[in-house]
Amino acid sequence: MRLRLEPGMVIDGFTLVEHLNTGGMAQIWSVTREGDETAEKESIGSIPKPGSTFGSDALVMKFPMLIDSDDPIPIVCFETEQMIMPRLSGRHVPRFIAAGPLDPQAYIVMERIQGQSLKARLKDVPLPWQEVVAIGAKVARALHELHLQKVIHLDVKPSNIMFRETGEAVLVDFGFSRHEQLPDLLAEEFREPFGTTPYMAPEQVLEDRADPRSDLFALGVMLYFFVTGERPFGTPKGGQIRRRLWRDPVPPRALNPECPPWLQEIILRCLEVDPNDRYATAAQLALDLEHPEQVRLTERAQRLERDSGLQTFRRWLKARNAKPLETPNIVGQLSRAPIVLAAIDLSPGNEDLVEAQRVLIERILSTDSQARLSCVNVLKLSRIAVDVLEDEEGRSLHVQRLVQLKHWGAALDVPKERVTYSVLEATDPAAAIIDYARHNHVDHIVIGARAASALRRYLGSVSSQVVAEAPCSVTVVRAPREKPEIP
Amino acid sequence: MLIALLTDIHGNREAFSAVLAHARALSVDRFILLGDYVGYGADPAWVVDTVRTLVDEGAVALMGNHDDAIDGSDEDMNPIAREAIRWTRGQLGMEQRAFLADLPLIHEEGNVLYVHANGFAPRGWHYITDVIEATRHFSRIEAHITFCGHVHVPMLYHMSTTAKVGSFSPVSDNEIPLLPTRTWLAVIGAVGQPRDSVPAANYAVYDTAQQSLRYFRVPYDNMTAARKVREAGLPDILAQRLEEGR
Numbered sequence: 001m002r003l004r005l006e007p008g009m010v011i012d013g014f015t016l017v018e019h020l021n022t023g024g025m026a027q028i029w030s031v032t033r034e035g036d037e038t039a040e041k042e043s044i045g046s047i048p049k050p051g052s053t054f055g056s057d058a059l060v061m062k063f064p065m066l067i068d069s070d071d072p073i074p075i076v077c078f079e080t081e082q083m084i085m086p087r088l089s090g091r092h093v094p095r096f097i098a099a100g101p102l103d104p105q106a107y108i109v110m111e112r113i114q115g116q117s118l119k120a121r122l123k124d125v126p127l128p129w130q131e132v133v134a135i136g137a138k139v140a141r142a143l144h145e146l147h148l149q150k151v152i153h154l155d156v157k158p159s160n161i162m163f164r165e166t167g168e169a170v171l172v173d174f175g176f177s178r179h180e181q182l183p184d185l186l187a188e189e190f191r192e193p194f195g196t197t198p199y200m201a202p203e204q205v206l207e208d209r210a211d212p213r214s215d216l217f218a219l220g221v222m223l224y225f226f227v228t229g230e231r232p233f234g235t236p237k238g239g240q241i242r243r244r245l246w247r248d249p250v251p252p253r254a255l256n257p258e259c260p261p262w263l264q265e266i267i268l269r270c271l272e273v274d275p276n277d278r279y280a281t282a283a284q285l286a287l288d289l290e291h292p293e294q295v296r297l298t299e300r301a302q303r304l305e306r307d308s309g310l311q312t313f314r315r316w317l318k319a320r321n322a323k324p325l326e327t328p329n330i331v332g333q334l335s336r337a338p339i340v341l342a343a344i345d346l347s348p349g350n351e352d353l354v355e356a357q358r359v360l361i362e363r364i365l366s367t368d369s370q371a372r373l374s375c376v377n378v379l380k381l382s383r384i385a386v387d388v389l390e391d392e393e394g395r396s397l398h399v400q401r402l403v404q405l406k407h408w409g410a411a412l413d414v415p416k417e418r419v420t421y422s423v424l425e426a427t428d429p430a431a432a433i434i435d436y437a438r439h440n441h442v443d444h445i446v447i448g449a450r451a452a453s454a455l456r457r458y459l460g461s462v463s464s465q466v467v468a469e470a471p472c473s474v475t476v477v478r479a480p481r482e483k484p485e486i487p
Numbered sequence: 488m489l490i491a492l493l494t495d496i497h498g499n500r501e502a503f504s505a506v507l508a509h510a511r512a513l514s515v516d517r518f519i520l521l522g523d524y525v526g527y528g529a530d531p532a533w534v535v536d537t538v539r540t541l542v543d544e545g546a547v548a549l550m551g552n553h554d555d556a557i558d559g560s561d562e563d564m565n566p567i568a569r570e571a572i573r574w575t576r577g578q579l580g581m582e583q584r585a586f587l588a589d590l591p592l593i594h595e596e597g598n599v600l601y602v603h604a605n606g607f608a609p610r611g612w613h614y615i616t617d618v619i620e621a622t623r624h625f626s627r628i629e630a631h632i633t634f635c636g637h638v639h640v641p642m643l644y645h646m647s648t649t650a651k652v653g654s655f656s657p658v659s660d661n662e663i664p665l666l667p668t669r670t671w672l673a674v675i676g677a678v679g680q681p682r683d684s685v686p687a688a689n690y691a692v693y694d695t696a697q698q699s700l701r702y703f704r705v706p707y708d709n710m711t712a713a714r715k716v717r718e719a720g721l722p723d724i725l726a727q728r729l730e731e732g733r
Contacts, residue, residue: 183645
């Protein structure tokens, strides 16, 4: 049986307050909880994540729309969401509170994310490209956090993206999602592609639900739509969905000349048919969106027309033989494409050390062919004095450092498009490196350490602080022939 | 309540001890053993005595086809299993044999069914090796969740409200919610004779409060277990299986 939902109704200790909206497959109500933390009886997986220090206490209850009971998809989507949501954590997803079975009424209770989804911005497209870039970077970071939790969203679109008051993007609706370590109920029950047709990646059209880069394609569709006001593949139906396997979209700059070439480069790279031609990870995409001056421009950036008939025909031939992947390897995809941070200290007398770092970094990047390298140098500011950030000749110290850093990086045997350079200005170099690593989802820090000395033991070194506090693996490099000081 | 589910121990003392220690470290509340305590391995008497002690302490132990063959017929078995059963008979005393002969075939608690091979013909010993056999089970069994062994390789089958059956190959130490909207058939892998090219012992823990299932792989001293099989004069292939987990 199904309940008739009305304000004031109590379900498993949650009181319905207001009907907020009705989506394609669900109704969302705001709810309050009796006695707040305690009343969670007879619900599955109902233990809230401890230590949640963000977000509000406001809750919503989501009910699947099972009105047309001939269609089993909404039920299976709801089961999928009930399985996956309790496993998720972090600021980029709504906090899970409780779930209830189908009888008498299926539901999921979760944290209420205030405000509206990105769908509310659709009436204003095209948006200023600067805003599109900011949205893209936030959504890419949220997707990377999700992928790290072994989940592919598979329905990235404006109505499934919200924002916290603190600015982070929040992904909602995991009804089509895939968890690498849980049964994929959708694929097992149905033989058809799932997703929202304008946003669906080519491999999803081929019923492949195993590649995290499908989410990057959908994000590319969204960025394209926001910057041009048009959807790259329209709103196709039926067999027309397959056209994206061979027909490339009109380049964004042909529709909106204000779109910078580097943004077109990023968007078209997201929209590549072969996932191997897209960004390897969402973190790498976010890195490019936040460092536009370092985006490596290819022919994609200059394109103003679609590909010729011959190229399209070749892709059409290839698409006829495309086969889906068997099993997902989300963690594997992410681990093949790490972001490596090289913390480089360019002080005089440090030449042996930075050379040793260069050798090690080349070795790391040669084994991980999709790795990205972030070269970072810290311009240390004084805590007390007003810093003079120019030298005697009035040259910016920041620019000088960047020039030196790029000079160091030029000697690396690594393709330029895989390297970014940043000079951070900070009073506390270790904290600056750690913040940078956290914000950019860095997987591995390579930092140099000079030989131990009594003074350094007393003051504490940058490298030891980084080792202690970094959110990822850290390799500490020493110059090979450096001899310890003899007292 | 946490229930440890163990099956197909097959006289493997080293694997059984390692799994019991692992489960006790997780503070499980109960043990339910799904059968096949003997056959193949070199320590059937020790394994049967340990199972008897567990039963005295409140565990449930069901009968498997190898246990059934000790006092019954071994004619349906393959030649190697038959040779192992004939060797095993000589290792067990009267009390141990009586214990095995008296074991129940099924155990039910609420809408959860425990059985060695399958729900539709427990003593026919049919294997649930694919979705077709799982569908056969689901079509005849009302239970919301069924736990069985017999196949030696872990697998989780599930049926939706529209009677579509799917299968999922579980990874170790990963909590899977057994949604109330589905019907579940969980095949637990073998403690004492893994066959999926991973030599580590299998077992699983069912959390009745959370309605979730966690499959585990427990590494154990399989080389010692294999050496004892050879020393007992059992077929060499049985030692190789333990060494390679296949």
